[in-house]
Amino acid sequence: MSAVAAPDDVLSVRGLNVTVRDTVLVADVDLTVGPGERVGLIGESGSGKSLTALSILGLLPDDVVADGSIRLAGVGPDLVGTDEKTLSRIRGRDLAMVFQEPMTALNPTMRIGDQIAEVMLIHQTRSGRAAARAAAAELLERVQLPPDLLRAYPHQLSGGQRQRVVLAIALANDPALLICDEPTTALDVTVQALVLDLIVSGVRERSSALLFITHDLAVVATVCDRVLVMYGGRVVESGPITTLFTTPRHRYTQGLLAASNLEPHDAPTASDFADGAYPDSGSGDVAPSSRTRSRRLTTIPGTVPAAGHFPSGCVFRNRCAHATDVCATTPPWTGTATHGYACHHPAGAQDA
Amino acid sequence: MPDQPAIVATDLVRDFPRPRTSLLTPAPVVHALRGVSLEVKQGERFGIVGESGCGKSTLLRLIAALDRPTSGQIVVEGTDITNLPERRLRFLRENLQLVFQDPMSSLDPRMRVRDIIAEPLVVQGHPASGARVRELLDAVGLPANAGERYPHQFSGGQRQRISIARALAPRPRILIADEPVSALDVSVRAQVLNLISDLVDELDLTLVFVSHDLSVVKHVCDRVAVMNAGQIVETGPTADVYAAPQHAYTQRLVSAIPTLQRALSGATTADLLSHPAAPSKGAPA
Numbered sequence: 001m002s003a004v005a006a007p008d009d010v011l012s013v014r015g016l017n018v019t020v021r022d023t024v025l026v027a028d029v030d031l032t033v034g035p036g037e038r039v040g041l042i043g044e045s046g047s048g049k050s051l052t053a054l055s056i057l058g059l060l061p062d063d064v065v066a067d068g069s070i071r072l073a074g075v076g077p078d079l080v081g082t083d084e085k086t087l088s089r090i091r092g093r094d095l096a097m098v099f100q101e102p103m104t105a106l107n108p109t110m111r112i113g114d115q116i117a118e119v120m121l122i123h124q125t126r127s128g129r130a131a132a133r134a135a136a137a138e139l140l141e142r143v144q145l146p147p148d149l150l151r152a153y154p155h156q157l158s159g160g161q162r163q164r165v166v167l168a169i170a171l172a173n174d175p176a177l178l179i180c181d182e183p184t185t186a187l188d189v190t191v192q193a194l195v196l197d198l199i200v201s202g203v204r205e206r207s208s209a210l211l212f213i214t215h216d217l218a219v220v221a222t223v224c225d226r227v228l229v230m231y232g233g234r235v236v237e238s239g240p241i242t243t244l245f246t247t248p249r250h251r252y253t254q255g256l257l258a259a260s261n262l263e264p265h266d267a268p269t270a271s272d273f274a275d276g277a278y279p280d281s282g283s284g285d286v287a288p289s290s291r292t293r294s295r296r297l298t299t300i301p302g303t304v305p306a307a308g309h310f311p312s313g314c315v316f317r318n319r320c321a322h323a324t325d326v327c328a329t330t331p332p333w334t335g336t337a338t339h340g341y342a343c344h345h346p347a348g349a350q351d352a
Numbered sequence: 353m354p355d356q357p358a359i360v361a362t363d364l365v366r367d368f369p370r371p372r373t374s375l376l377t378p379a380p381v382v383h384a385l386r387g388v389s390l391e392v393k394q395g396e397r398f399g400i401v402g403e404s405g406c407g408k409s410t411l412l413r414l415i416a417a418l419d420r421p422t423s424g425q426i427v428v429e430g431t432d433i434t435n436l437p438e439r440r441l442r443f444l445r446e447n448l449q450l451v452f453q454d455p456m457s458s459l460d461p462r463m464r465v466r467d468i469i470a471e472p473l474v475v476q477g478h479p480a481s482g483a484r485v486r487e488l489l490d491a492v493g494l495p496a497n498a499g500e501r502y503p504h505q506f507s508g509g510q511r512q513r514i515s516i517a518r519a520l521a522p523r524p525r526i527l528i529a530d531e532p533v534s535a536l537d538v539s540v541r542a543q544v545l546n547l548i549s550d551l552v553d554e555l556d557l558t559l560v561f562v563s564h565d566l567s568v569v570k571h572v573c574d575r576v577a578v579m580n581a582g583q584i585v586e587t588g589p590t591a592d593v594y595a596a597p598q599h600a601y602t603q604r605l606v607s608a609i610p611t612l613q614r615a616l617s618g619a620t621t622a623d624l625l626s627h628p629a630a631p632s633k634g635a636p637a
Contacts, residue, residue: 044537045508159404188403188564193608193624200621215537221615222624242616259542260612262571296549297542297571303507304537 009073010035010176010209011056016068016080018051018060018233023308025064026051026233030337031211033177035073038203038210040220040241042256043230046304049213052230053179055080056211057097058087073176093123096170098199100182102162106154112165113150116140119172139168143198160191167198174206181213196223217260221245226338229253232305232315237341249334249346252316258298314344356430358526358558359392359415364424366410384410385421386582397552397559399573399590401566401605407582408562412530415560416450417441429525446476449519453531455511459503465489465514466499472521488517492547509540516547520555527552528560533568545572567609570594578602 011033018026026048033039041049055066058079070079075090091097099105107115116136117129126132137147143164154162163183170178180199184192200223203210214220220227221241228238229250237250248254302319305311314331317323322345331342366385373380384407392398402408413419414426417433425434428444449472452458459468469488470480486496492513503511512532519527529548533541549572552559563569569576570590578586578593578601586599597603608624 044539189566190403190604190608193610193621196610197621197625216610217538218610218612218615221612222610222619222621245612245616256538257612259539262567297546299542299546300539303509303540 008035009033010037011073011211012069012071013052013056014069014071016052016055016066016070018048018055018064018066020064024233025307026055026066029068029230029233029235031228031235032337033209033211035209036204036207037226038200038212038224040224040227041211041213041230042215042217042220042227044215044256044304046307047230048233049230050181051233053097053181053211053213056179057091057095058082058084059091089123092119092175093125093173094176096173096175096178098163098166098170098178098180098183100185102159102166102186103154105166106162108154110153111150112140112152112154112157113137116150116165116169116172119169123173125173135172136168139172140165142171142202143168144194158191160187160195163187163195164198167195167202171202171206171208175208177209177211178203179211179213182215183212184219185214185216192219199223217245217257229256232310233307234315234342236316236343239335239339239341243339247348249341249348250316250343251320251322251345251347252300253341254347255298255300255319259300262297314342320345356394357391357427358394358396358429359390359560360425360427361388361390361411361415362425362427364388364411364414364426365422366407366414366419367422383582385414387424388579388582388584390577390584390587392558392560395556395558396575397561397573399569399576400560400562400579401564401569401576402579403564403605406579408579409530411579412450412528412560412562416448416528417444442476445472446522447524448526448528449522449524451512451515451519451527451529451532454535455508455515456503458515459511459518461503463502464499465494465501465503465506468503468514469499469517469521472518476522478522484521488521491520491551492517493543507540508536509544512536512544513547516544516551520551523555524557526558526560528562530562531564532561534563534565541568548572565609566594566605567611578605 009032013029013031016026016029017024029052041052043049054060056070056079060066066080068080072079072094075094077086113133113136116139117132120126120132120135121129126135137150140147140150145161145164157165183199184195187195196219212220212223224241226240227244228235229252230236231252237244237248237253244253245257248257300319311318313328317327324345326344331344333342334340364385365387368382368384370380370382388411400408400411414421421434425432429447431443433441433444466485469485473480473484485499489496489498494510494513503514506514532548533544536544551557561569561572573590575588576590576593577584578599580601586593586597586602593602594606597606607626610624
């Protein structure tokens with residue numbers, strides 16, 4: 001991914017590497033988010049997506065080091081290597097985050113209203129305590145929570161309500177970029193639907209950009225315009241939602257799509273992926289009976305390796321049915337910065 | 353007794369009294385189940401769907417005789433277990449096994465995997481041979497040397513395989529799975545669902561599969577019961593319930609599930625809410 005960044009990108013990440021001692025956790029990640037754009041970052045546990053988000057926020061643990069370049073529109077310095085004092089002025093104002101666990105993201109000893117007002121008082125985006133309080137009430141209403149929750153404590157709220165409070169805090173200062181890391185993973189489907197809708201309408205009203213991290217392909221397809229697929233700390237494919245999910249090129253994307261498809265394999269939507277390229281190695285010697293054949297899901301053989309144990313070259317080659325000797329070299333990026341893939345044997349080519 | 357239903361529950365009620373909040377008012381009561389009736393046939397794959405707090409776990413605990421109903425009756429394989437003392441539940445402990453949601457907290461971190469898998473056999477006084485443990489490890493797709501290791505040395509999907517091996521150890525006829533895949537990644541979820549499907553077929557098990565995700569239940573189960581606020585609001589063949597939900601709650605549940613197909617045909621987050629969401633029960637107003 002070596003195209004020139006458009007000057008008006010809200011977020012521009014170039015060549016991001018995250019390492020802990022000698023182990024590379026994230027390698028050479030390029031990522032841009034345009035104004036008002038909703039970009040998804042998908043991948044399984046251990047793919048490096050959360051570390052990428054934490055690098056952007058400057059919240060990496062002490063022994064984990066990021067290098068490369070992370071630039072945010074309207075903010076002078078490169079976020080990589082900026083001191084904590086500067087970063088703390090940016091976080092919560094230009095850059096906001098909704099974490100996965102709403103239980104731990106709120107202060108249990110502070111009333112909801114004070115927590116929402118606090119973020120505006122710290123960054124002095126409202127003229128005073130009264131103005132911040134009024135703004136907090138309004139934000140609470142925007143996330144469809146009743147005004148009497150202003151005086152409630154976090155433990156009195158359900159998971160979905162807490163996540164809406166976290167969202168209200170994140171949106172309080174109209175950030176240029178909102179990062180959501182698996183914001184609905186712990187929630188029920190109906191609550192998830194509401195929170196997703198509030199996130200999308202929240203960023204739309206403010207023309208904020210959104211970086212949405214999830215492992216749920218259906219969620220990312222519903223929320224985002226564009227998506228990046230991460231595996232083993234690398235971006236393996238990126239592109240517009242529709243193109244990427246209908247004609248995946250990287251074998252990992254293809255496998256991920258097939259594995260999340262819960263429709264029977266004879267359904268027309270599944271036929272593209274049911275080419276038998278991904279035999280199930282997981283269930284060992286259990287022979288499928290005739291009854292299960294229609295129920296069998298396509299799987300990716302093997303498991304995601306532990307950090308630092310991914311193969312050299314193409315990180316997916318030890319689980320890929322199409323891997324050959326050439327995959328021992330790192331596959332080059334094919335395509336443009338926002339739409340391309342890194343694979344020696346892409347799907348849809350002659351050998352597919 | 354092949355025609356005998358595996359599980360029959362009749363008008364189950366379970367109330368949990370909460371601590372008194374005042375000397376002057378009676379203790380508040382949580383009505384976890386309010387009259388649940390269901391029948392699971394032998395060899396059936398039965399799904400129970402509902403959100404957190406709808407009572408599905410309480411129902412499972414009653415079926416597994418880990419808890420007693422306030423009123424109502426549960427019959428498992430022809431035996432009324434409602435008021436049976438623990439010493440007469442031995443048949444149930446052998447014939448009915450559970451797989452829990454969180455594979456980290458449901459495996460003893462200080463036991464080797466081979467001891468975890470053999471534990472149900474030991475408890476029930478069967479000889480726990482190494483051969484049986486190896487056979488079970490093989491059945492769930494784990495290498496034989498996995499028995500020597502500890503749970504923390506395995507990934508989430510592998511731990512769930514260990515849970516399944518442990519559940520299958522006493523050769524049960526009924527397998528109850530409580531959200532077995534909700535903590536797993538997509539590609540691992542597919543592997544574990546395939547494994548459960550294969551084993552249920554191969555061993556002729558009756559499966560009760562609990563999940564909050566109707567699309568997973570639709571894939572695994574023949575019949576489904578939708579629960580809301582301690583009651584079953586809709587029962588039917590899974591495909592029918594999914595395609596043409598009758599009850600308002602089921603309709604809202606189905607429309608809230610994001611799917612790739614819908615998203616690619618232009619569905620937005622607003623479409624997920626096309627049936628207005630009601631506030632969840634039990635939450636403060």
